[in-house]
Amino acid sequence: MEALKLAGREKQGPYTVVEIDSPRGPVRIGEGYCTVIAGPCAVENRDEYLLIAQTLQKMGVHILRGGAFKPRTSPYSFLGLGEEGLKILAEARELTGLPVVTEVMDTRDIDLISKYADILQVGSRNMQNFRLLEEVGRSDKPVILKRGLCATIEEWLLAAEYILSSGNQKLILCERGIRTFESYTRNTLDIGAVSAVKKLSHLPIIVDPSHATGRWEMVRPAAKAAIVAGADGLMIEVHPYPERALSDGKQSLTPDNFARLWVEVKKLADVENKHY
Amino acid sequence: MEALKLAGREKQGPYTVVEIDSPRGPVRIGEGYCTVIAGPCAVENRDEYLLIAQTLQKMGVHILRGGAFKPRTSPYSFLGLGEEGLKILAEARELTGLPVVTEVMDTRDIDLISKYADILQVGSRNMQNFRLLEEVGRSDKPVILKRGLCATIEEWLLAAEYILSSGNQKLILCERGIRTFESYTRNTLDIGAVSAVKKLSHLPIIVDPSHATGRWEMVRPAAKAAIVAGADGLMIEVHPYPERALSDGKQSLTPDNFARLWVEVKKLADVENKHY
């Protein structure tokens, strides 16, 4: 493994806990915490988003998610609401007091997105979009860096190094499944990546079991596995009506199923001494 | 997915619990249990094996493992003690009262191995050795069928179908990691395979975190993840002196590290209502 100047962890060294400002005070992600990010894949319309945001806030979710600029395999798919979606996210933020995270796909969009969002997400497909890494590295917003679909752990940590060396230390890694030969699941959750990152790096790591499995009924066991394997949090897709979601419906939980997951995860977080 | 005549599970249908006879009474593997199989990769010498067997028995391990016929990538590696190893296994069985499992690599060896062992293991490399599947399917010994290195879940369940359709219903599946592009770990634990198998099949499924990770320091978090993801048990390599093991030393736990793992796993088994 290539030397990590900034992302690496010295033997037995301390872990970084990232603080995210929000109307209700700081939200923390890092060792000792079990922080949950939830929401629909994409912001699809105002009323539905505000409703699900309030529901999730009442359930104890810490951070809201929702895509405004969506990277989609086909140019003919729903590509997100753009700035209109960002405004809805900001409204949900006001309403709930929770910070919001959304994806940034282009260096030219960072300023716009930063006006509305609390956390910038770099998606899997852009994990080695090095210019984007440098630019979010110059931002003062916390960044979630998802692992690339076929990125090794080493390449992922070197991508993190791009952000850190550009000046931004508020960085969170997110394991979201890798591509393998198995076709039953959308991706293969690399649960070992969690303990590998905990050994190699001081950075917080969360897990996205929704993309990792691609099947809603597998999200709960995967989320539980992530927490006891050492993850510092979860990013989960929740949609009020998964069957008519414009993207990722098959992997989205209903609020009820999310509630069940959250109850079970909290029991495990207690065993593992993680705050939530 | 191709139709599973015997391995499949009807919606909400019951799960199979396999009973293994032993001097101390039946050991069970299946839904509601957290059964632990432990021992060194290979039986290397009598005194050491008997000692570790007793240590593991005192710690509450349910089944002993140890290879007598070893499948090794190179013909110049240690290939196991053969029948001498089987005799040591049988002696450990007498001494501890625990059932023993060992690998069978050839149809011609089944009778010999069955004289000494309580459970027959079909290894990853032989998951599609269909003649071997048919022959262990005609045996009255319980069988552990490890997933092939690059077998899909469907192919694994169809391999199970070979055994079941040959007459043997005492079958346990074992997820042990799949081959991917990631090279930091020896294999990639497919934690999602556990919940997939629980949905698709009534068969018990256990996890081998030692082979799945290939690194002893990653075995504990992987084992914990397996249990909360729904696995019915674990198969773990424990060696008194991992640094001088003749095979798989890097992934073997010391007895002390195994003890720590077992304490933590039992806490999670309690949360999940699994007997141990």
Add this chain to the structure above:
Amino acid sequence: MEALKLAGREKQGPYTVVEIDSPRGPVRIGEGYCTVIAGPCAVENRDEYLLIAQTLQKMGVHILRGGAFKPRTSPYSFLGLGEEGLKILAEARELTGLPVVTEVMDTRDIDLISKYADILQVGSRNMQNFRLLEEVGRSDKPVILKRGLCATIEEWLLAAEYILSSGNQKLILCERGIRTFESYTRNTLDIGAVSAVKKLSHLPIIVDPSHATGRWEMVRPAAKAAIVAGADGLMIEVHPYPERALSDGKQSLTPDNFARLWVEVKKLADVENKHY
């Protein structure tokens, strides 16, 4: 790469050419040759097999193929005609004067198969069935060792080492595609494996473009690529009526399409100075 005692090639060292006895004199596979093995996936019935055998012989095919014992993913698929299939192969051999190759799946079948066939094939699923490798290594029949579905080149050469170190030097390697994430093709032909093996080993290497692609219309370009990349021969599935083949119909060529392939391959063999 682990040291290869018998399979390795010294720098600039000579290549091995394997000779296969046949009624019409020896058939050679190795550097400088372009040897073609063809025939249906499985021997399905006597009349059809004898007819296709004669057709292929007239086209200049060097060796006939046909499975009598078929490894199939599901136990409920057509598993081959067994000894009856072997007898048909032997009859085709008499009729055409061409040597025949068929797969051996179990150590117990080697003697039986050796009574009828000229070459023993070890299939992908059994590449690490080490007992089988040892036993064919004790045979005096030439052996074709197919690469495992997810075997590295190193593992493949070490499997070859099992056969060579058991005494049999008449060994031919066969690249037949590896398993990757790509699902458009059945497997991914690793064309680079040909030149890698030519660098690392003195053993002959042929390519099976039928399994590698899984689509008949892709077999011809893959076969041509194999020859100019350095392969010493081809193994190709040809069936008189692919649409009603009991296995692998989608990847089987009609005799007419095979004829077209063979014309184009011979032109390239001329450029590459390979005998056929």
Add this chain to the structure above:
Amino acid sequence: MEALKLAGREKQGPYTVVEIDSPRGPVRIGEGYCTVIAGPCAVENRDEYLLIAQTLQKMGVHILRGGAFKPRTSPYSFLGLGEEGLKILAEARELTGLPVVTEVMDTRDIDLISKYADILQVGSRNMQNFRLLEEVGRSDKPVILKRGLCATIEEWLLAAEYILSSGNQKLILCERGIRTFESYTRNTLDIGAVSAVKKLSHLPIIVDPSHATGRWEMVRPAAKAAIVAGADGLMIEVHPYPERALSDGKQSLTPDNFARLWVEVKKLADVENKHY
């Protein structure tokens, strides 16, 4: 496979030949041609680049390559000379009369790069950088779209669809190897992708055997395989002193080795009736 509105090929429909303007008249890439792009991985210094450019021009290379903005796994590697590199490319263009291709990594750089280069390359890591695809799709420069490291053929063609639907029809696909479990080679050349693309799409497809293999001694057989498998051209790394290249030295050919490759490729192009 999802429907391709613009990239798809109707049954037996015509193929597109892309014309690239250059001081010496148009260079064509597409069915019936064997067009060769060559040059060092990165533009490292003026004198060396101009020298290799002239050497390659004399050998009959059609297009020059050279990176000015380099995507590198680590931020501490050589990242290219930037605009200085572009100027050197333009000088080489003047000197040789050959068109030049260079990589674009960021939407903000397109205008700058378009001032100097004749063809814009979108690299593997950016194959799903959808904003970049849209922007090069609005350019009037021809584009080479490399396949992502773990992109399926379908995803690749849908990425092409982004460019085509944005208005730019001068699009060339480039297969450059995919990521698999095999570690002997840097990547695995998916030679089957060539015939798959030829069936599914009307777009030209070339092959980069340098990245696909990662080993200079394997570049020649891979290049030859590509041409007979149906590729419309090659992109090859040639460096005057591979052992001191700042990137990709191991996979770069010396001019002498390139000359040998080109002689052999031309013989095959003659057999295949491809112009060069």
